[in-house]
Amino acid sequence: MSPRDGFSQVLRGEWTKLITVRSTVWCLFLTIGLTVLLSILGAQGSSTDVGAAPQRVLEDRSHFMHQPLTGDGTITARVVSQEDTGGWAKAGIMIKQSVEPETPYVAMLVTPDHGVRFQADFTTDVAAGASGTPAWLRLTRSGATVTGYTSPDGATWRQVGSFDLAGPRQAVEVGMFAATPPSGTRVFRRGGSTTAFTNYEPSTATFDNVSLNLAGGGSAGTWKSETVGGAMPLPDGTNLVGEASESGGVFTVTGTGDVREVPFTERGDDDIVQNALGGVYLGMIAAAVLGVLFVTTEYKTGLIRTTLTASPRRGRVLLAKAIVLGVLTFGCGLVASLVSLFGTRPIQRDHGYVPPYYPDPSLTNGPVLRAVLGTAAFLALMALLGLGLGAIIRRTAGAVVVVLALALVPGIAAGLLPVEGEKWLSRVTPLAGLAMQQTRERWDNWVSPWPGFAVACAYVALAIAAGVWLIRRRDTA
Amino acid sequence: MFQVEQRGTGVAALRRGGPGLARALHGEWTKLRTLRSTGWLLLGLVVSSVGVGALTTWSIPTGCLDPEARCREDIVRIDLAGVYLAQIAVVVLATLAVTAEYGTQTIRATLAAAPRRGLVFAAKAIVVTALVAGTGALGVLGALAAGRPLLIGNGFTADAGYPPLSPGDGPVVRAAGGTVLYLVLVALLCLGVGLALRHTPATLATVLTAFYVWPVVASMFTGEWGRWVSKYAPMNAGLSVQATERLDQLLLRPWPGLGVLAAYAAGCLLAGAILFKARDA
Numbered sequence: 001m002s003p004r005d006g007f008s009q010v011l012r013g014e015w016t017k018l019i020t021v022r023s024t025v026w027c028l029f030l031t032i033g034l035t036v037l038l039s040i041l042g043a044q045g046s047s048t049d050v051g052a053a054p055q056r057v058l059e060d061r062s063h064f065m066h067q068p069l070t071g072d073g074t075i076t077a078r079v080v081s082q083e084d085t086g087g088w089a090k091a092g093i094m095i096k097q098s099v100e101p102e103t104p105y106v107a108m109l110v111t112p113d114h115g116v117r118f119q120a121d122f123t124t125d126v127a128a129g130a131s132g133t134p135a136w137l138r139l140t141r142s143g144a145t146v147t148g149y150t151s152p153d154g155a156t157w158r159q160v161g162s163f164d165l166a167g168p169r170q171a172v173e174v175g176m177f178a179a180t181p182p183s184g185t186r187v188f189r190r191g192g193s194t195t196a197f198t199n200y201e202p203s204t205a206t207f208d209n210v211s212l213n214l215a216g217g218g219s220a221g222t223w224k225s226e227t228v229g230g231a232m233p234l235p236d237g238t239n240l241v242g243e244a245s246e247s248g249g250v251f252t253v254t255g256t257g258d259v260r261e262v263p264f265t266e267r268g269d270d271d272i273v274q275n276a277l278g279g280v281y282l283g284m285i286a287a288a289v290l291g292v293l294f295v296t297t298e299y300k301t302g303l304i305r306t307t308l309t310a311s312p313r314r315g316r317v318l319l320a321k322a323i324v325l326g327v328l329t330f331g332c333g334l335v336a337s338l339v340s341l342f343g344t345r346p347i348q349r350d351h352g353y354v355p356p357y358y359p360d361p362s363l364t365n366g367p368v369l370r371a372v373l374g375t376a377a378f379l380a381l382m383a384l385l386g387l388g389l390g391a392i393i394r395r396t397a398g399a400v401v402v403v404l405a406l407a408l409v410p411g412i413a414a415g416l417l418p419v420e421g422e423k424w425l426s427r428v429t430p431l432a433g434l435a436m437q438q439t440r441e442r443w444d445n446w447v448s449p450w451p452g453f454a455v456a457c458a459y460v461a462l463a464i465a466a467g468v469w470l471i472r473r474r475d476t477a
Numbered sequence: 478m479f480q481v482e483q484r485g486t487g488v489a490a491l492r493r494g495g496p497g498l499a500r501a502l503h504g505e506w507t508k509l510r511t512l513r514s515t516g517w518l519l520l521g522l523v524v525s526s527v528g529v530g531a532l533t534t535w536s537i538p539t540g541c542l543d544p545e546a547r548c549r550e551d552i553v554r555i556d557l558a559g560v561y562l563a564q565i566a567v568v569v570l571a572t573l574a575v576t577a578e579y580g581t582q583t584i585r586a587t588l589a590a591a592p593r594r595g596l597v598f599a600a601k602a603i604v605v606t607a608l609v610a611g612t613g614a615l616g617v618l619g620a621l622a623a624g625r626p627l628l629i630g631n632g633f634t635a636d637a638g639y640p641p642l643s644p645g646d647g648p649v650v651r652a653a654g655g656t657v658l659y660l661v662l663v664a665l666l667c668l669g670v671g672l673a674l675r676h677t678p679a680t681l682a683t684v685l686t687a688f689y690v691w692p693v694v695a696s697m698f699t700g701e702w703g704r705w706v707s708k709y710a711p712m713n714a715g716l717s718v719q720a721t722e723r724l725d726q727l728l729l730r731p732w733p734g735l736g737v738l739a740a741y742a743a744g745c746l747l748a749g750a751i752l753f754k755a756r757d758a
Contacts, residue, residue: 045698191548408689413561
């Protein structure tokens with residue numbers, strides 16, 4: 001029997017079985033068709049109005065220890081320490097047109113990851129030196145122009161940039177400030193509703209050697225501590241508000257918000273690639289059923305006896321099935337992914353998902369490529385999961401139910417669990433493999449792409465290993 | 478040679494037009510009772526109702542117990558969350574009650590012995606309904622019983638505004654009774670689809686997709702479209718009967734929601750019955 005018993009013959013036999021049986025070909029077409037159909041329907045049914053928002057969206061919520069300045073003057077300060085709550089945490093000195101939010105300002109500041117910087121009116125940003133505290137900063141107002149300087153030692157000053165702010169005699173506010181970038185999204189679930197909000201980690205900075213020299217002479221007034229924009233109440237009942245204090249010439253300022261222009265790509269939070277590939281929810285059912293049928297129809301029709309007689313090494317039969325099924329489903333999945341992604345892009349654009357808020361996805365982008373290949377791989381994995389479960393259970397109904405229940409039930413009941421429970425659940429189901437479709441950070445991405453894919457692979461490996469072990473021990477009933 | 482001819486069976490019965498309802502019921506009951514999966518499925522129904530309900534009840538976050546929080550957890554609905562898993566057992570049971578006969582071709586024997594197809598259809602529906610209703614009631618009561626001590630243990634007591642779960646309370650009766658009705662409607666829906674499709678995996682895949690994938694798909698749509706699609710999803714609509722809090726925020730009120738599912742079930746039953754009568758075995 002050996003010339004006929006090579007693995008390639010087994011492969012060829014399984015390949016023939018797969019593509020000549022009408023129901024399996026149907027399932028392959030359904031996998032592609034249903035995926036694309038649902039993706040298109042999903043794109044048709046979703047829209048965004050992110051482009052309708054004002055051209056500039058600004059965040060202006062620092063904590064400002066300030067006093068008024070009429071006429072020309074210079075403020076100098078040394079930032080002694082800054083709490084690192086994110087690469088773009090800001091601490092420094094600022095001259096601001098008024099304490100009202102979204103009014104122009106000029107600032108010299110330090111950041112943990114981006115060094116000393118000169119920033120003005122939310123858009124101007126000039127690098128001025130390496131990171132690290134202590135840092136000497138100075139702002140000089142002369143007429144309408146404000147100029148920023150930095151110094152290594154407080155004696156020799158280097159000009160960094162300048163900006164026109166307000167009229168020459170207009171009163172402005174001058175002082176120290178601290179700001180912190182968003183630190184992530186916090187989610188909590190209570191009373192049947194889930195709330196997600198952007199959280200800010202307060203960042204504290206200390207200043208010393210603070211001096212305010214007024215051109216017309218006269219002494220500095222009293223410092224006033226204020227959060228620009230006021231306190232921000234959070235959905236969980238807490239209040240984000242900064243604070244500042246002074247003791248022996250050392251000022252401590254704690255900021256709980258950021259000062260910046262929100263970039264276009266951060267304005268909307270949809271993951272358009274993940275949405276475009278959402279049709280996989282239907283396609284995966286067809287793929288899973290295909291995998292089950294590929295094995296269980298052999299048991300039902302008794303063909304399994306012929307198969308196992310022709311290839312007595314049973315493990316190889318199942319492995320050959322797995323290879324043939326996996327490759328074919330991956331190919332179909334790839335077609336489905338590409339058609340879904342590029343076919344829904346025009347529809348998405350019509351519904352408001354336009355550049356610059358949502359740039360066109362391109363396959364040269366790493367996460368996008370990972371999403372496309374990952375979706376195709378996930379479809380193959382679902383087919384293989386069906387194959388493994390079909391080999392274990394050997395009954396069509398049972399295997400179909402188990403594979404669909406495994407795939408579908410956890411996601412549905414998850415809404416009733418607390419957030420921690422939902423996170424845990426989403427990490428242990430085969431659908432964790434869908435995490436490969438993520439192309440941006442979102443609060444409801446409970447699983448990371450590669451760990452999620454590993455979980456899905458683990459399910460498949462376990463199912464097929466169990467199938468191989470069982471097929472070798474059991475009779476062909 | 479002897480002939481044993483009971484009154485309801487055999488050639489004499491066929492001359493009379495087939496067995497009566499009692500005989501047909503007996504036949505369907507025998508078929509269902511001797512199918513090995515029936516026992517396991519019904520056991521699974523009860524275990525998942527009680528088990529999942531206990532798990533979700535035990536893990537209800539206690540944030541709403543704080544009077545400052547001004548929110549209320551829907552403890553009844555969370556306790557009856559086992560239905561999400563239990564309905565799979567019901568789907569499989571009802572599907573197999575119909576499609577297993579087609580798979581093994583015993584449908585020919587069934588219809589030869591009982592030519593009046595409406596009778597066979599009614600008998601199947603009655604037997605499946607009775608089984609699902611009985612076991613469903615067991616599961617629901619078990620879930621309530623299991624959840625009661627867990628809630629009190631976690632602080633959801635009468636003092637905090639959460640009276641202990643009892644099958645006598647108005648909203649609890651509606652939620653629990655509605656859940657049993659829901660399971661029955663799911664079973665009837667599967668009967669109809671099974672008779673229409675006559676193929677086990679196709680029926681299972683169709684019904685499970687309609688129930689579990691529809692809400693996921695609805696979440697892919699935004700705005701009005703999404704709400705409309707989500708509103709009429711069979712599972713979402715049917716399970717609005719379980720809600721005891723925030724009824725004004727529901728997309729469909731409890732009984733209308735169950736009514737929507739009943740409409741789906743009626744439609745599938747009608748389609749299945751017509752095809753059953755009209756087609757060949």
